[in-house]
Amino acid sequence: MENQGPLWEVFIQSKPGQPYKHAGSVHAYDKEMAVENARDVYTRRNEGISLWVVPADQIVAVSSSESSSFFEPADDKVYRHPTFYDLPEGVKQM
Amino acid sequence: METLENTEELLKVFEAKIDAEIKIEPRDWMPGDYRKHLIRQISQHAHSEVIGMQPEGNWISRAPSLRSKKILLAKIQDEGGHGLYLYSAAETLGVSRDEYIQWLHAGKAKYASVFNYPALNWADIGAIGWLVDGAAITNQVSLQRTSYGPYSRAMIRICKEESFHQRQGYEIMWKMMEGTKDQQRMAQDAINRWWWPALMMFGPHDSDSPRTSNAMKWKIKRETNDRLREKFINKTIPQAELIGLKVPDPNIKVIGKDQMGENIYEHSDINWDEFWSVVNGNGPCNEQRLNHHIRAHEEGAWVRECAQAYNAKTNQ
Numbered sequence: 038m039e040n041q042g043p044l045w046e047v048f049i050q051s052k053p054g055q056p057y058k059h060a061g062s063v064h065a066y067d068k069e070m071a072v073e074n075a076r077d078v079y080t081r082r083n084e085g086i087s088l089w090v091v092p093a094d095q096i097v098a099v100s101s102s103e104s105s106s107f108f109e110p111a112d113d114k115v116y117r118h119p120t121f122y123d124l125p126e127g128v129k130q131m
Numbered sequence: 132m133e134t135l136e137n138t139e140e141l142l143k144v145f146e147a148k149i150d151a152e153i154k155i156e157p158r159d160w161m162p163g164d165y166r167k168h169l170i171r172q173i174s175q176h177a178h179s180e181v182i183g184m185q186p187e188g189n190w191i192s193r194a195p196s197l198r199s200k201k202i203l204l205a206k207i208q209d210e211g212g213h214g215l216y217l218y219s220a221a222e223t224l225g226v227s228r229d230e231y232i233q234w235l236h237a238g239k240a241k242y243a244s245v246f247n248y249p250a251l252n253w254a255d256i257g258a259i260g261w262l263v264d265g266a267a268i269t270n271q272v273s274l275q276r277t278s279y280g281p282y283s284r285a286m287i288r289i290c291k292e293e294s295f296h297q298r299q300g301y302e303i304m305w306k307m308m309e310g311t312k313d314q315q316r317m318a319q320d321a322i323n324r325w326w327w328p329a330l331m332m333f334g335p336h337d338s339d340s341p342r343t344s345n346a347m348k349w350k351i352k353r354e355t356n357d358r359l360r361e362k363f364i365n366k367t368i369p370q371a372e373l374i375g376l377k378v379p380d381p382n383i384k385v386i387g388k389d390q391m392g393e394n395i396y397e398h399s400d401i402n403w404d405e406f407w408s409v410v411n412g413n414g415p416c417n418e419q420r421l422n423h424h425i426r427a428h429e430e431g432a433w434v435r436e437c438a439q440a441y442n443a444k445t446n447q
Contacts, residue, residue: 040229040432040435040436040439041227041228041229041435042435042438042439042442044222061215061216061219061220061281061284061285061288062219062222063215063219064228066435066438066439066441066442067438067441067442067445067446070438077212078212078215078216081208081209081212081292082291082292098158100156100158100159102144102158102159102160103158
């Protein structure tokens with residue numbers, strides 16, 4: 038028996054220019070109800086100026102614990118970081 | 132054999148994370164007993180928030196002013212919200228909201244026993260906010276550092292909101308102590324009835340709490356029941372004295388100072404027979420609280436069915 042409606046994940050933007058951050062989840066039967074529930078549950082004290090709700094079963098996830106090689110391509114490319122490079126003395130800002 | 136080795140390997144990774152204060156997330160491997168402990172603890176916590184709406188809800192229509200009515204409504208709405216944060220965290224463990232509610236209705240899941248006491252008059256609303264929410268905050272501040280990510284995040288959110296709850300309760304008590312002799316008597320009567328149930332909220336002594344050691348080892352709990360209870364007592368007695376209330380314990384005595392220079396108190400032990408009797412269903416309101424929840428859930432079934440049917444129709 039599953040009668041609480043599907044699960045939606047809630048993402049909130051706290052201020053203009055800020056990224057959306059995951060806040061938690063709500064149950065709702067449709068989009069309209071999902072945004073209203075998300076507002077009532079997660080923004081009772083002006084925590085958000087904007088929010089997203091996403092059906093939880095539509096999120097595709099991967100984590101390093103499940104697939105250790107997944108994030109490996111980032112491991113051997115130190116030249117992507119600015120600290121990799123030598124600079125001549127006297128350079129002030131770069 | 133390969134699975135066994137694998138499990139040992141996974142357990143090592145898990146324990147290393149716990150040791151390094153790295154949060155465990157829903158998709159991470161975790162020992163079965165860790166998951167089981169969390170399922171029990173977080174759902175009990177969620178049910179407590181929701182059942183806790185009942186003793187206070189009883190006073191919305193009789194709040195003495197518009198100001199106090201609005202505050203009480205906002206507080207109770209928060210409690211419902213806190214229940215939802217916690218169900219949301221509990222659901223990440225692979226049990227659905229429906230199952231959690233069924234377990235509550237079947238008596239397989241518990242909620243904080245303190246809500247099995249009645250709120251008899253307006254002073255009780257003050258005592259609940261000040262003492263019951265105060266005890267809950269003491270516990271929840273500590274749980275912000277719990278090892279399970281979703282639980283920790285729910286606790287951080289809840290703690291931000293709870294301090295208003297405690298202050299509004301204390302303000303009610305303070306106003307009554309500044310009032311007439313009858314109001315002062317009511318306030319004292321309320322602390323007399325709520326003091327011990329509030330202390331019981333921290334649970335049995337550590338020595339009688341079989342699950343504490345695993346919970347501490349895995350950092351689900353960060354401080355023991357007794358330690359948290361002492362913290363609450365030391366904090367609360369001066370608050371009572373400040374507004375002229377007496378804690379209903381003849382053995383209260385200052386026995387030292389902590390690092391901050393605050394008093395450390397000696398006190399009587401809890402009446403554990405009463406504690407276990409209420410836990411086991413024999414408190415003044417156990418039946419009433421659970422029946423009310425079941426009735427509200429059943430009476431709301433048609434709303435859920437309509438919403439479901441409407442969604443099916445509009446998504447055709």
